[in-house]
Amino acid sequence: xxxxxxALFFIIAAVTAAQTNNDVLNLLVRKGTITKGEAxxxxxxxxxQQQRIDDRLDSFPLKLARNLDLSGYTQVTYQNFQxxxxxxxxxxxxxxxxxxxHFSSKFDYRLLVDFxxxxxxxxxxxxxxxxxxxxxxxxxxxxxxFSFLNIKAGQMIVAFSQENMTQDRNLDLxxxxxxxxxxxxxxxxxxxxxVDSLGNENGRDIGIQVGGSIIPIKDYHLIDYTxxxxxxxxxxxxxxxxxxxxxxxxIFHPVKAVSFGGSYYNGYDKFTSNLNKSQERVRWxxxxxxxxxxxxxxxxxxxGQEGNSDPTRHDGWYAQAGYFFLHHHLQPVxxxxxxxxxxxxxxxxxxxxxxxxxxxxxxxxKVQLYYSARExxxxxxxxxxxxxxxxxxx
Numbered sequence: 018x019x020x021x022x023x024a025l026f027f028i029i030a031a032v033t034a035a036q037t038n039n040d041v042l043n044l045l046v047r048k049g050t051i052t053k054g055e056a057x058x059x060x061x062x063x064x065x066q067q068q069r070i071d072d073r074l075d076s077f078p079l080k081l082a083r084n085l086d087l088s089g090y091t092q093v094t095y096q097n098f099q100x101x102x103x104x105x106x107x108x109x110x111x112x113x114x115x116x117x118x119h120f121s122s123k124f125d126y127r128l129l130v131d132f133x134x135x136x137x138x139x140x141x142x143x144x145x146x147x148x149x150x151x152x153x154x155x156x157x158x159x160x161x162x163f164s165f166l167n168i169k170a171g172q173m174i175v176a177f178s179q180e181n182m183t184q185d186r187n188l189d190l191x192x193x194x195x196x197x198x199x200x201x202x203x204x205x206x207x208x209x210x211x212v213d214s215l216g217n218e219n220g221r222d223i224g225i226q227v228g229g230s231i232i233p234i235k236d237y238h239l240i241d242y243t244x245x246x247x248x249x250x251x252x253x254x255x256x257x258x259x260x261x262x263x264x265x266x267x268i269f270h271p272v273k274a275v276s277f278g279g280s281y282y283n284g285y286d287k288f289t290s291n292l293n294k295s296q297e298r299v300r301w302x303x304x305x306x307x308x309x310x311x312x313x314x315x316x317x318x319x320x321g322q323e324g325n326s327d328p329t330r331h332d333g334w335y336a337q338a339g340y341f342f343l344h345h346h347l348q349p350v351x352x353x354x355x356x357x358x359x360x361x362x363x364x365x366x367x368x369x370x371x372x373x374x375x376x377x378x379x380x381x382x383k384v385q386l387y388y389s390a391r392e393x394x395x396x397x398x399x400x401x402x403x404x405x406x407x408x409x410x411x
Contacts, residue, residue, distance in 0.1 A: 210290025
């Protein structure tokens with residue numbers, strides 16, 4: 018009966034141009050055709066259907082075949098540095114094509130390619146490697162035998178830190194936090210000579226992963242889990258030692274809007290300070306997030322150490338909040354960002370006060386403004402920076 022009423026509602030709504038959908042429902046309630054509860058249910062169903070249509074119009078992925086979706090995005094930035102010696106100007110930060118699809122209900126795949134130069138081995142890029150373009154960012158297969166168990170193999174994001182696992186196109190601020198750049202296979206800690214041998218690994222590695230979500234509660238799950246066995250050598254390269262790295266992440270959702278949990282990583286890597294020696298690399302982190310309709314709050318703490326006999330220990334944390342105005346179009350964001358390059362020495366803590374303002378034209382297309390006021394304990398360097406970024410996606 019409800020199916021017939023739903024069809025009747027949409028037919029009437031389509032042919033009655035002078036009346037809104039809400040007017041039609043109110044009329045049906047007054048005539049006793051449907052109850053108020055059924056009208057509210059139809060309103061909700063219509064809103065959800067319209068939202069799905071709007072989201073699809075915003076992202077408009079190109080379907081080349083039944084099992085292939087093609088999307089992509091480009092980020093054009095302008096950077097202005099207060100510090101002398103750095104060059105201000107425009108750049109194409111990323112230009113990526115994303116191929117995703119499935120062979121059946123149990124097999125998925127992804128190929129993410131970047132056409133902008135990124136760090137590779139044995140070169141002179143800012144993060145320690147040569148510029149390689151185009152570059153495979155992610156390439157993996159997923160086998161899904163059960164709803165609570167997915168098996169992934171290939172090159173993928175290291176499942177450590179909520180910010181590291183956030184895709185670049187979905188970042189609330191243009192730049193990532195100090196501690197994630199330093200300790201999760203991204204820009205590294207150049208002050209301690211702890212830049213990975215490949216330079217910026219984009220937070221990715223090659224290996225195998227098992228993971229999934231368990232204990233369903235309405236439309237979400239209580240627990241998300243991930244376990245990875247990785248080369249530990251970074252992006253687009255074979256392992257550079259005989260050991261394998263392990264990584265685990267466990268996240269709890271007591272309610273749908275709240276998440277908290279932690280990550281652990283243990284393995285070996287080579288750094289630019291000594292490319293001939295593998296050093297033990299240990300990480301652990303804790304994280305929490307609140308995501309409401311307009312408000313988002315995120316925080317995490319990460320601690321790590323490198324070295325076999327006299328390890329360098331460092332840590333950092335950040336707290337971030339953002340709020341949407343103008344029907345999810347305008348979003349100011351603030352982040353307090355702290356990093357200690359060596360917790361066994363004094364005066365090595367840096368603090369960033371990051372301000373962002375985002376305007377979303379639709380789901381993926383946006384303009385972002387970012388200003389970072391920076392303080393160092395050991396040196397008073399005028400190194401504040403301003404950055405603007407336009408992201409266009411399809």
